[in-house]
Amino acid sequence: MANNEELFKKIIAHAKEYGFIFPSSEIYDGMAAVYDYGQWGVELKNNIRSYWWKAMTQWHENIAGLDSAIFMHPAVWKASGHVDAFNDPLIDNKDSKKRYRADVLIEDHIAKIEDKINKEIEKASKRFGEAFDPQQFVSTNPRVLEYTSKIKDISAKYASAMQENDLAAIKRLIEDLEIVCPISGTRNWTDVRQFNLMFSTKIGSVSEESDIIYLRPETAQGIFVNYLNVQKTGRMKIPFGIAQTGKAFRNEIVARQFIFRMREFEQMEMQFFVRPGEELEWFKYWKEERMKWHLSLGTAPEKYRFHDHEKLAHYANAATDIEFEFPFGYKELEGIHSRTDFDLQRHQKFSGKKLQYFDPEINESYVPYVIETSIGLDRMFLAMFSNAYCEQTLDDGSVRVVLGLPRMLAPVKAAILPLVKKDGMPEKAREIMDMLKYEFNLIYEEKDAIGKRYRRQDAIGTPYCITVDSQTLEDNTVTVRERDTMQQERLPVANLEKYILEGIKPVLQSPSLKF
Numbered sequence: 453m454a455n456n457e458e459l460f461k462k463i464i465a466h467a468k469e470y471g472f473i474f475p476s477s478e479i480y481d482g483m484a485a486v487y488d489y490g491q492w493g494v495e496l497k498n499n500i501r502s503y504w505w506k507a508m509t510q511w512h513e514n515i516a517g518l519d520s521a522i523f524m525h526p527a528v529w530k531a532s533g534h535v536d537a538f539n540d541p542l543i544d545n546k547d548s549k550k551r552y553r554a555d556v557l558i559e560d561h562i563a564k565i566e567d568k569i570n571k572e573i574e575k576a577s578k579r580f581g582e583a584f585d586p587q588q589f590v591s592t593n594p595r596v597l598e599y600t601s602k603i604k605d606i607s608a609k610y611a612s613a614m615q616e617n618d619l620a621a622i623k624r625l626i627e628d629l630e631i632v633c634p635i636s637g638t639r640n641w642t643d644v645r646q647f648n649l650m651f652s653t654k655i656g657s658v659s660e661e662s663d664i665i666y667l668r669p670e671t672a673q674g675i676f677v678n679y680l681n682v683q684k685t686g687r688m689k690i691p692f693g694i695a696q697t698g699k700a701f702r703n704e705i706v707a708r709q710f711i712f713r714m715r716e717f718e719q720m721e722m723q724f725f726v727r728p729g730e731e732l733e734w735f736k737y738w739k740e741e742r743m744k745w746h747l748s749l750g751t752a753p754e755k756y757r758f759h760d761h762e763k764l765a766h767y768a769n770a771a772t773d774i775e776f777e778f779p780f781g782y783k784e785l786e787g788i789h790s791r792t793d794f795d796l797q798r799h800q801k802f803s804g805k806k807l808q809y810f811d812p813e814i815n816e817s818y819v820p821y822v823i824e825t826s827i828g829l830d831r832m833f834l835a836m837f838s839n840a841y842c843e844q845t846l847d848d849g850s851v852r853v854v855l856g857l858p859r860m861l862a863p864v865k866a867a868i869l870p871l872v873k874k875d876g877m878p879e880k881a882r883e884i885m886d887m888l889k890y891e892f893n894l895i896y897e898e899k900d901a902i903g904k905r906y907r908r909q910d911a912i913g914t915p916y917c918i919t920v921d922s923q924t925l926e927d928n929t930v931t932v933r934e935r936d937t938m939q940q941e942r943l944p945v946a947n948l949e950k951y952i953l954e955g956i957k958p959v960l961q962s963p964s965l966k967f
C-alpha cells in the first residue's frame with residue numbers, strides 16, 4: 453500500500469510537471485477537488501472524449517448525439533428525485549474537525565476486512581502450493597467464514613439503515629464498529645446528517661424575482677427531456693440511443709484521490725431507449741459492449757472487472773459498475789444501469805406532457821425503458837494516465853520515465869526532430885511537419901541532444917519520434933523510434949502517414965454494428 457501511495461504521488465507530480473493537470477487557481481493556493489487541464493492534459497482528454505463519441509455515434513447507426521444546456525428548469529431536478537434524494541450522509545469528527553461520508557467510513561471498514569480475507573488466501577495458497585483450491589478455502593476456513601459473515605452483517609445493517617433513512621442507526625453502526633477518525637484517532641463523532649450534493653444558484657438579475665436553479669449533477673436528464681425531440685426530428689426507431697458529454701457538478705463532501713472525485717467534472721453518458729420487457733437483454737449487450745470499448749484501447753484485461761450491484765436503486769432492475777484498478781485499488785470507472793421507465797414516467801408526471809413513443813412495428817404506444825451507460829471522463833483520464841506511468845530501468849542502469857498511453861490517445865502522435873540544427877535538417881523537418889500536421893498533432897523540437905529530446909517525448913507519451921539526419925537529405929528517409937520498444941527503423945518520408953495511422957488504430961475484437 454505504501455508503495456502504491458508513493459507511486460500515486462509520483463503520478464500526480466508528473467501530471468503537473470509535464471503540463472497535464474494543474475490545481476485550479478494555483479496562485480491562490482488552489483481549490484479542493486477542482487483541477488485545470490494543461491496543454492497535454494487537454495489533448496489527452498479531448499482524445500478520450502472523441503474516441504468515446506466515435507464509438508457511440510459513429511459505430512452505432514442508431515445513436516444520436518446531443519449537447520443540452522447545463523442549466524435546466526428547476527422542476528427537472530424535482531422530477532428526477534435529485535432535490536429530495538441526491539444526498540450523502542455526512543459525519544464530523546469533533547476532535548479533528550474533519551468531515552467524512554458516513555457510507556465511505558463503513559465501506560472502508562468493510563474493505564479492511566476484505567483485505568484480511570485476501571491475506572488469509574495468500575498465506576494458504578503459499579502453504580498448499582499447487583493443490584490449493586481458493587473456492588474451497590473461502591467456503592470452509594473458519595477465520596474467513598467469520599470475516600465473511602461480519603461483512604454480510606455490516607452490509608445488511610447499513611442497507612437497512614439507508615433504506616429507512618435512519619441516520620441514528622448509521623451513527624450507531626459507526627460506533628459499534630469502533631471506527632476511528634484517521635486524523636485524530638478518536639471516536640468522538642457528531643450525528644449523521646444528510647447533505648444535498650447539488651450546487652444551486654439564482655437566475656435573473658432581480659433577486660426577489662429570481663428562482664433557484666441548479667448546476668446539473670449529471671448530464672442524463674438533458675437527454676431524457678429531449679428524447680422525443682431527437683426521436684421525432686431524427687425519425688429514430690426503438691431501440692435507439694442518445695449520447696452526450698459535458699460538465700456535471702457535485703458538491704462532494706470528501707474530495708480525495710486527485711481527479712478521481714471532483715466537484716466539477718465531465719461525464720460521457722448514453723441513454724438507450726428500448727421496448728419494455730427487452731431491457732435486460734439490452735443491459736447485457738451494453739455491459740459487453742462497454743467492456744469491449746475499454747479493451748479496444750489495449751489496456752490489460754485484468755485491470756478491469758465488473759461489480760454487479762446486489763442492492764439496486766428503487767428505479768433500477770439491473771446495475772453494474774466497470775471497475776478499474778487505480779493505484780489506490782479497484783474503483784468505479786463506469787456505471788451501466790437498467791433504469792426502467794422511471795425517469796421518463798416522472799418527467800411525464802411533472803411536466804404534464806406525454807412522453808410516449810409510438811412503436812409502428814407492434815402498433816402500440818408506450819414509455820420506453822432505458823439502459824444507461826455513464827462514465828466519468830476525468831476518471832477515464834486518471835485510469836489511462838496512472839496505468840501508463842512507468843519508470844523503466846534500462847540496460848545501462850539509467851531510468852527513463854515513459855507514459856505508455858494507448859497510442860491513439862497520446863496527446864502528441866509524433867515528434868519531428870532534426871538531428872542537428874544545421875545543414876538543411878531543420879528545413880527538411882519543417883517540410884515533414886507541414887505534410888503531416890493536418891492529420892496528426894505533432895511537436896517540432898531542435899533543442900538539446902537527441903537522447904534528451906527522446907526522453908522528453910517519452911514523458912508525455914509520444915508514440916513516435918521521427919528524426920531527420922544527413923541521410924534524409926540524400927534519400928528522403930527518416931528514422932522512426934517507437935516509444936515502448938525504443939526500436940528504430942528507417943522509413944521513406946512518403947510512408948509516414950500510413951505508418952502512424954496504422955500504429956494508432958484501436959484493438960477491435962469484433963465490430964459492434966449490431967443494429
Ligand code: ATP
Nearest residue numbers: 702704712713714717784785786787826827828831
Ligand atoms: P461514486 O459512487 O464514485 O460517487 P456514482 O455512483 O455517484 O459515483 P454516477 O452517478 O453513476 O456515479 O456517475 C457516473 C460516473 O461519473 C461514475 O462512474 C464516475 O466515473 C463519474 N463521476 C461521478 N462522480 C464523480 C466525481 N465527483 N468526480 C469525477 N467523476 C465522477
